[in-house]
Every structure is written in C-alpha cells, then in structure tokens.
Amino acid sequence: MNNVHELPVRIYYEDTDAGGVVFYANYLKFAERGRTEFLRDIGFENSQLFKENRVLFLVKRVEAEYFTPARLDDNLTVKTKLLTLKNTSFEMKQDVMRGEQLICAMKIVLVCVGEDGRPFRLPAAVRDKLFEKGPVE
Numbered sequence: 001m002n003n004v005h006e007l008p009v010r011i012y013y014e015d016t017d018a019g020g021v022v023f024y025a026n027y028l029k030f031a032e033r034g035r036t037e038f039l040r041d042i043g044f045e046n047s048q049l050f051k052e053n054r055v056l057f058l059v060k061r062v063e064a065e066y067f068t069p070a071r072l073d074d075n076l077t078v079k080t081k082l083l084t085l086k087n088t089s090f091e092m093k094q095d096v097m098r099g100e101q102l103i104c105a106m107k108i109v110l111v112c113v114g115e116d117g118r119p120f121r122l123p124a125a126v127r128d129k130l131f132e133k134g135p136v137e
Helices: 026-041 046-053 124-133
Strands: 005-010 055-066 075-085 089-098 101-114
Touching: 005 026, 026 055, 026 075, 026 089, 026 101, 046 055, 075 124
Parallel strands: none
Antiparallel strands: 005 075, 055 101, 075 089, 089 101
C-alpha cells in the first residue's frame, strides 16, 4: 500500500504575487486540497464527516519551510502522508514538489472537534483508516 497521497497542482496567475512567484500563503491552500483529497481517497469527505458524525478537522499548528519559488505554469505535486495519530488529533507531513525538487515542506497538526468547537475523539472508522495509512508514532 502506498502511504503517500499525491495531488497535482498547476500554477495560475491568481496564485502568483507581483514578483511573479507563488504567494507564500497559497501553499497552505494547496496543502488543504492535498489533505482533503487524502481523506477522500481513504473514503471520507469533510461534508460527510460533519453530516454523519458532527465533527470537523481544524488546523491547530502549521510549520512551513520554503526552499525555492514556484512560478506561473509550473506543474507541482502535493505529497501528503500521516506522521502521528492520537485520540483527537493527527499530524501530517506535506511536501510541495516540482519534479524531484522540494519547493515547500510543511507539518500540520489537525484536531477533531465537535459542533461546540471542543476536541472530540476521532470517529473509529476514520481512526482505523488513518492507522492503515501509517507510519504512526
């Protein structure tokens, strides 16, 4: 089983700043799409999780390091994998690549919360599927 989810991303004018490079905050958007597709790939859509379990995944922490800029028309890949899994949270590593070149590396902690915004135990089905995607510390 491949434990890394890959999402292709093309860079458009809307993604760039006045200098012609990808605006740094847009990498967070690319990462969000990568995490969403990672979850969809293991059988869960965010809207379904809320409708059926009344839970959401909120970003608690982001660490991002930028190595080289991406530019208009670049074809990138967002690589997403699970690092750690806890009762109410999990950590993911996300790398934005241009071919074999690392553009941006991120670690993101997500917390499962209920409707009241308080931490909520990960639904068993989600936890089980995430565990299968390991590596899990």
